[in-house]
Amino acid sequence: MDAVRAIADTILYEGHLLWPYRASAARTGKRWTIGGVQPKDEAERSGGRWTVSAEFLLEDGPETTVEFTLRFLHAVHRQVMDGDAPVEELRAGDVTYRTRQEAREREITSGRLPVARLLRSPVRVPVAIAAGLDEEPVAGAARIVRTWDRVTGTVVLSAERAAPGAVRLRAVVVNTGTAEDRDEAARTGMLCAHLVADASGGDFVSPAAPPARLADAAAACHSDGLWPVLAGPTGGHGTVLAAPIVLYDWPQVAPQTPADLFGGAGLDRLLAELSAGDPRGGDRATTGTGRS
Template identity: 65%
Template structure:
């Protein structure tokens, strides 16, 4: 897997589902607390973001192109239906099915834009995800099903550039939610959740570390202003063709630890602690966890299948402290 996407997925799902991975847990009832870009009328009342932006430098940018990708989660309401009747929970055989919230991954890409074009004027791209829904039969038929519904998400991504010194350009990406929603429930369903931006250079040009720029570009880097996003260099250590602008503070070139057995959807926590906690659950707690979310069920399956050797590798590994490995 692309190492940038692997880290970006950790960002995308950080906080999506928190230990103890069950719907009844209080922390999983007030969800979507990281990186949300909400409709403006709600955000201004609640003190949340309705717009976020990131600025960073590129050198040797005269002939370069850059591509911006916005990624976020889109809240989905999952309703259990028993025939025509909506129910909170349904037990069929040994399985339990529950009404809850899920999410769909959304990705909006600008396509390649020349830096020369951005220096002349900003370019704005629409974010327009249509409302929709689908049904999924559950429990072997007999009219039992999940009905999933999601609402419309509207917004824009505006990218621009200004000269910042000899051969150096300051790039800016701004994400704005232009949708509607005044109370939290409506705002969540119209929000860009865990939103982050990935910028990739092509045809020349190199990004400059926003956190550790060369001394000759330190003054220019100090003029960069970001709000709600934290840009860092991403990809293989030493590469300079990708920036990840995340709602979570990172170092340059973050990597997922190779010992990690898979997504825990609580990505900055300690895998070993979370795995042992899952293994200590009672049978009833495991049934609730599996019914909460397909991703929770996958965590349960993965944890139960780990060998003693795989668990042992999670006790600790010595690495170069100058590298950031999650």
């Protein structure tokens, strides 16, 4: 799953970090550029999505199981505090701390589900992430306060017989929260959302290049806001990635990409670079490889 996670993390952070960026640019008012599943009321006002879905085929047997994982970013507000006073930035020694928007990765998994169970009736997996707050002392009375809002929703999983020896799996992601405006929608949304499906005892069918006997069944699959492809090692049929951008089967992260770009020190370093001001008084611009 390492190869799948690498490409999934690239998708996860593409809308958050990898766009041409200036700290003062108007675009930064809406950092989340792809894959947002918003509360229904704001989605209907803004033309966004409050639900996304994916359908794809799985060649199954009596013991076939499948596990679904919903992954998304959860917006976090990082506020720098000088004592009890909120400030935009604070310098302590050689380090400058800045107020900014961050994000946390969230994963919701269905656990292993027999395909036979999904054929009987849909399975609903709740999305329920509580609002929260944490504090990080930095120097003296200075601290960083991080807050995040509640995110609620449902993942509905089902299956139907599509052809002899093959089922059509369907996953529907719904945001059941509410939001009064775009800012609240970002805080309560499932940002850069995507699904990973992992099969045991069965083989997923390529949506782009199905075998001839399953071509009609594959053509009858309908997805909305997510585009499923085979993922993992080239030639493997055990994993599907349903992403908010169009990919080819078995996508790979470019070999020149730093291995730790989206984890630990790599992500912290990139966040710091993106939010840093140019020492000459301007803004630093960072160019990435985003797609719209």
